[in-house]
Amino acid sequence: MRIVAVPLTPKAFAPYGDVLTPPDDFGRAYFDEGLQTSRSTARPSLSLSRVRPVTSLPLEAKVLERHEFSSQSFLPLDVSRWLVVVAPSAADGGPDAARAVAFLAGFELLLLTHAQRARRLVDADAVRGQVFATMGRKLGTARDVESVVVAVLEACREWFPQATHAATLLRDDAEGMLKTPGVALGPHGVTRGGPPTELLPGEGLGGAVFTSGHAMLWPTALDISTANANLREASRERMRAMRAGFIRSAVGAPLRPPGNGVIGSLVLVSNRREHAWTAQDLDIVQALADEAARDIERARGHEADVDHALLDSVTGLVSHRQLLNVVDKEVARAARSGDTVALIFSDLDGFKEINDAWGHDAGNRVLVMYADVLRSTLRREDTAARYGGDEFVCVLPGADSMQAESVAQRIGQRFAAMTRNDPVIGSTSLSASYGSAVYPVDADSAERLIAAADAGLIQAKQRRSRELTGRVTPPLRIDRWPGA
DSSP: OOOEEEOOOGGGSGGGOEEOOOSSHHHHHHHHHHHHHHTTTOOTTOEEEEOOOOOOSSSOEEEOOOBOOSSSOBEEEEESSOEEEEEOOGGGOOSOHHHHHHHHHHHHHHHHHHHHHHHHHHHHHHHHHHHHHHHHHHHTTOOSHHHHHHHHHHHHHHHOTTOSEEEEEEEETTTTEEEOOSEEEETTEEEESSOOOEEOTTSHHHHHHHHHOSOEEEOSHHHHHHHGGGOOHHHHHHHHHHTOOSOOEEEEEEEOOTTSOOOEEEEEEESSOSOOSOGGGHHHHHHHHHHHHHHHHHHHHHHHHHHHHTBOTTTOSBOHHHHHHHHHHHHHHHHHHTOOEEEEEEEEETHHHHHHHHOHHHHHHHHHHHHHHHHHHSOTTOEEEEEETTEEEEEEETOOHHHHHHHHHHHHHHHHHHHHTOTTGGGSOOEEEEEEEEETTTOSSHHHHHHHHHHHHHHHHHHHHHHHHSSOOOOOOOOSSTTO
């Protein structure tokens, strides 16, 4: 065997003798010149058979392998302009024809493999393009995460009408859980609200996809039962509440935005039949998940920019104006799903004395300390806002009165521990008072919910005043919501 690279010059082909007409005029000039200049030394028994050109790159030839056989020998040439096969004469001797057949079969198999790979790449690009077009059509002007997830699930239903249910689970960094953003696909389309799904990484179908980092297929009910064997009882209760029925087939893919690892998973299930999806569908599901991940990350960035513009400049918490929007949104969502929303209204006792004694810089430091306690105590789906002055409001979706009371106590305990160790504030009587209210138990609208939580705070401060002085000093309040 000999591997030689030679430029495509007239003399490069001269030793091989008679050459059939090359594919074009430019190449013919080289070959004709080669034959004329080397006709006297060419061996008449050599011939060159040409095939169609395979590329249009600059002219160059490479002798890849040369097998000389007794009577049926071939020299494959990878020519940048065309592919030719040379048959030397039998006088050269060499191995038998079997090696020639084996070599050509391998060469043809190599070409076939490359062709199949190129076809798969073309098909994958076509799928990604179609998925991108579908997502663009479904997204429209959606900018928030919930609207983006709705568009993702609608696109999934369009691509896979056999899916009876689907969900997008997103990683909650604060709790280490995978959670649905309040949107799911059911037999009648995409619905908002409903019972949320929460899974640990590795738990169930969504958790398995998240930890594996690649698309997965469960073609039969037995496969699904095996994958769901590690579900916690709480997760099983939530799945029963979804009324997905007996799942017979499922497919899923991780949400992988560029450069940000895995942020969640996309899972589609069918209770109609087994083998609703095949291995050929995995590329499409992964393309949908990849596009969904990019859109969700963009929506998160947009929400972060909007939130930053609506944050309190001292504490970094949600501002008063944005709080009203959050309460409206959460109450409306709870009304649709039949869920609850709890509010905790709190303020800082002794804050005015600190401001008067040490100035506003010390007062701002106290506000930042309390804001840090709120951030470290609340869940990711909760909202903490500075209502004004030394007053704060926490919004707890899905919480009842007992849970709100427990959260408020933890906030008070952590704030007391933090201030106790402060060299300046620790010598003061600074503390936090709070009141809470729950929709729809204590109020039937967002405005009345805030007013009820504020009333609870007033009652708490009155009780505290009675405990300290033995008499009630009504605090001066300003109407919290015009017209409430």
